[in-house]
Amino acid sequence: MKAPSRPTFWAKGKRRNSMAKLTDDERAEALAGLPDWRMVEGRDAITRAFRFPDFNAAFGFMTRIALMAEKMDHHPEWFNVYNRVEITLATHDVGGLSRRDIELARFIDRCAPKN
């Protein structure tokens, strides 16, 4: 049985493959809208670090992201110690950045504390 096609989170009216690796132009355009993120040295991946008042706030942030990651079927690589969270995004299935990473990064930015 053919798997249901995945929802696209950004392409209004057009069906675009959310798992396709970004082209150089798409990557540049996407990163221009994610100024708090940076490329990981030696990887086609993006990363951002966060600091919270305490562990409770940090883990609450991680919980929101975990629920969205499950909904999107797209999961972060992350590290947490006490009030610090470091998140790296890449699409393992294509070995680099896809539109899913950009969509999840935008969601994470919306959940992040406004310093």
Ligand code: HBI
């Ligand atoms: N998360 N970051 C990331 N990259 C993937 O390729 C990926 C995922 N979560 C689930 C997922 N792929 C599934 O579609 C299976 O391919 C594991």
